Amino acid sequence: MKIMGLLAAVLGWLIPVAGLAWTTSSAARLTLCLVGLGMCSVGILGFLNGAHLKHALWKR
Amino acid sequence: MRLCIKLGRRLWVPAILLTVVCGPGGWAQSQSPPAASAQAAPAPKLDAPVTVGEASPPSAEELAKGDPGGSMTGTVNDIAVADAKKGLTLGDAVNQIGQNKVAINFVWTLIAGFLVMFMQAGFALVETGLCRAKNANHTMMMNFMVYGFGLFAYWVCGFAVQMGGVGAMANLGGTAPLSSEFTVNFLGKTWGLFGTHGFFLTQGGTYDVGVMVLFLFQMVFMDTAATIVTGSCAERWKFAAFAISSVFLAAITYPLFANWAWGGGWLSQLGANFGLGHGYCDFAGSGVVHAVGGLTALAVAMIIGPRLGKYSRDGSPNAIPGHDIVLVLAGCFILAFGWFGFNPGSTLGASGNGALRIGSIAVNTMLAGSTGSFGALIYMWIRYGKPDASMSGNGLLAGLVAITAPSGFVNTIGAAIIGLVAGVLVCLSVEFFDRVARVDDPVGAISVHGINGLWGVISVGLFADGSSNYGGAWNGVSGSVRGLFYGDPGQLIAQLIGVVTLLGFVFSLSYVFNLFVDFAVGQRVSAESELEGLDIPEMGALGYPEFVLKVHRDQALIGGIGVAVKAST
Numbered sequence: 001m002k003i004m005g006l007l008a009a010v011l012g013w014l015i016p017v018a019g020l021a022w023t024t025s026s027a028a029r030l031t032l033c034l035v036g037l038g039m040c041s042v043g044i045l046g047f048l049n050g051a052h053l054k055h056a057l058w059k060r
Numbered sequence: 061m062r063l064c065i066k067l068g069r070r071l072w073v074p075a076i077l078l079t080v081v082c083g084p085g086g087w088a089q090s091q092s093p094p095a096a097s098a099q100a101a102p103a104p105k106l107d108a109p110v111t112v113g114e115a116s117p118p119s120a121e122e123l124a125k126g127d128p129g130g131s132m133t134g135t136v137n138d139i140a141v142a143d144a145k146k147g148l149t150l151g152d153a154v155n156q157i158g159q160n161k162v163a164i165n166f167v168w169t170l171i172a173g174f175l176v177m178f179m180q181a182g183f184a185l186v187e188t189g190l191c192r193a194k195n196a197n198h199t200m201m202m203n204f205m206v207y208g209f210g211l212f213a214y215w216v217c218g219f220a221v222q223m224g225g226v227g228a229m230a231n232l233g234g235t236a237p238l239s240s241e242f243t244v245n246f247l248g249k250t251w252g253l254f255g256t257h258g259f260f261l262t263q264g265g266t267y268d269v270g271v272m273v274l275f276l277f278q279m280v281f282m283d284t285a286a287t288i289v290t291g292s293c294a295e296r297w298k299f300a301a302f303a304i305s306s307v308f309l310a311a312i313t314y315p316l317f318a319n320w321a322w323g324g325g326w327l328s329q330l331g332a333n334f335g336l337g338h339g340y341c342d343f344a345g346s347g348v349v350h351a352v353g354g355l356t357a358l359a360v361a362m363i364i365g366p367r368l369g370k371y372s373r374d375g376s377p378n379a380i381p382g383h384d385i386v387l388v389l390a391g392c393f394i395l396a397f398g399w400f401g402f403n404p405g406s407t408l409g410a411s412g413n414g415a416l417r418i419g420s421i422a423v424n425t426m427l428a429g430s431t432g433s434f435g436a437l438i439y440m441w442i443r444y445g446k447p448d449a450s451m452s453g454n455g456l457l458a459g460l461v462a463i464t465a466p467s468g469f470v471n472t473i474g475a476a477i478i479g480l481v482a483g484v485l486v487c488l489s490v491e492f493f494d495r496v497a498r499v500d501d502p503v504g505a506i507s508v509h510g511i512n513g514l515w516g517v518i519s520v521g522l523f524a525d526g527s528s529n530y531g532g533a534w535n536g537v538s539g540s541v542r543g544l545f546y547g548d549p550g551q552l553i554a555q556l557i558g559v560v561t562l563l564g565f566v567f568s569l570s571y572v573f574n575l576f577v578d579f580a581v582g583q584r585v586s587a588e589s590e591l592e593g594l595d596i597p598e599m600g601a602l603g604y605p606e607f608v609l610k611v612h613r614d615q616a617l618i619g620g621i622g623v624a625v626k627a628s629t
Contacts, residue, residue: 006568013564016557020334021247026549029336033556040563044358048571049497052362056498058371 001051008043012036106151162233165409166273168418169232172405176280179398180207180287185391186457187291190382190450190503194593195295196603202290202299206306210286213310214279217259222315223278224255224264226323230531231409232273237265241324249333252325254316277405281349282314284402288353291503292361296590299598301583308573309356317566318348327561330554331537337551339535340558341524344406346465346516351562354510358499359571364583366500368590377494380502385449392453399425399460403467413531417468424467425460428479432459435483443487451487457508458486462516466523468530469541474523482512514559521552
């Protein structure tokens with residue numbers, strides 16, 4: 001789950017950057033940025049943090 | 061016949077008048093030389109001697125009487141002369157003008173850097189005040205030593221990676237040795253990745269007066285990023301792990317992103333390469349400094365886990381109040397004072413290239429801090445019925461963090477709005493991380509610096525008003541920075557690319573490295589040490605040695621307040 005989270009975060013970064021070469025439309029680039037932002041957030045706060053909360057200190 | 065004679069007489073008067081008016085004018089026109097044929101006087105030679113006496117300098121006898129009004133101090137006699145035999149020349153005077161401009165910029169940048177260095181004291185007070193007394197020594201020491209660890213790592217390689225290829229900076233006299241950037245060609249464009257000149261501040265010809273000024277200023281910014289992490293991981297972070305993590309942030313993580321934003325790297329070139337406004341714009345570092353620090357803090361806080369007692373078995377959070385609100389708010393004032401060096405100092409000068417905007421930048425900074433504290437105060441008052449001191453302080457800091465990136469590009473209305481949003485945002489974010497994400501952050505560093513750092517980056521893309529002018533261009537794109545609300549959506553896209561880079565690259569790199577440190581050294585102290593308080597186990601001395609409770613008369617005193625608490629529970 002941690003690896004999935006990191007992967008989602010890194011892809012969330014690379015997709016908008018690569019999108020700069022795929023399209024010159026401002027609307028499309030903006031959309032890709034928002035998609036990337038969403039992927040990063042889900043990766044970090046969803047998968048990565050979720051993996052840590054699974055074995056949280058207060059549950060032991 | 062008589063009619064002709066009458067008409068002829070009547071025409072005499074206008075004829076005479078026309079002759080009187082036009083005659084001299086026509087004669088004058090025929091006499092004035094044509095403008096095109098005028099010859100300009102030859103330009104004076106710079107090595108031609110200047111007659112000093114014509115400037116009426118004060119005599120030695122006059123100077124010997126003293127100069128209480130200052131009218132005789134600073135005259136033609138003070139200009140450095142290159143050739144004593146030749147005397148003062150026009151070239152000497154022109155060189156002095158250039159040197160004066162650079163000297164003004166040096167002094168301004170250095171003093172601003174000194175103010176930012178003093179912010180370390182502010183961070184130390186805020187963090188220590190928000191932690192428990194049994195951890196005061198340890199928390200203070202982390203903030204104290206991050207200066208040394210960070211400076212060392214930055215001198216060895218961080219500065220070279222960040223600024224090694226930034227090129228000539230006109231405000232500081234050129235910085236010509238900083239001319240080596242490692243680049244790759246990708247997608248048909250050149251992408252700057254990191255610099256390669258300036259290791260140990262001697263390699264590559266970087267033993268240079270302008271480079272020294274730049275190093276000092278950039279180093280104190282880096283240290284601000286490094287110290288942010290100590291707040292979120294306070295009360296359970298091993299001192300050794302903190303040291304390793306700080307060195308890595310100063311040597312690698314921070315300089316890489318800072319190169320991309322400020323050192324001529326690919327983020328700053330998004331405008332030139334892809335037509336996205338002026339590329340990623342971050343005037344003083346909401347992203348480069350605060351978001352880097354805040355996201356690294358999030359990564360380490362996730363790995364290290366919450367403090368003992370922070371969450372109950374059902375996951376509900378418990379408040380662990382700090383021990384000294386006086387320290388917290390005094391620290392906030394010191395930070396607000398130091399921010400006058402952080403933002404206005406980022407012009408790297410007070411002469412030339414739009415640097416006179418330093419007053420506007422300072423006012424924007426003050427306004428955003430104030431509206432940030434208002435936003436937090438009003439939110440907490442409405443939500444919880446009382447104005448909360450620590451959140452008001454965090455609101456001030458959030459406003460200052462958020463205005464850091466746009467401070468050089470927005471007007472006062474924009475600054476006030478950015479700060480107000482930041483003040484409310486920090487409260488919402490603290491609640492989110494505390495209750496939903498369950499990431500323990502004793503001082504709110506993730507919310508103040510991470511989340512509001514990202515908000516600051518985005519706000520450039522919204523509120524930049526196109527009225528700034530720093531030498532006619534920014535990041536190699538001519539014109540002024542303009543956000544979405546002033547007609548340039550490309551700028552917002554460039555800022556969002558910066559945001560996803562912070563989240564996807566900076567956070568990931570920090571997380572992976574600190575996971576490795578956890579595996580190799582261990583990030584967290586033992587439960588016994590944490591309960592006792594880190595002062596004795598980690599530092600060997602109490603922060604408040606006189607405030608020790610003796611629980612049992614027949615027990616030897618072996619520790620601080622933590623021992624007493626443990627014995628009584």
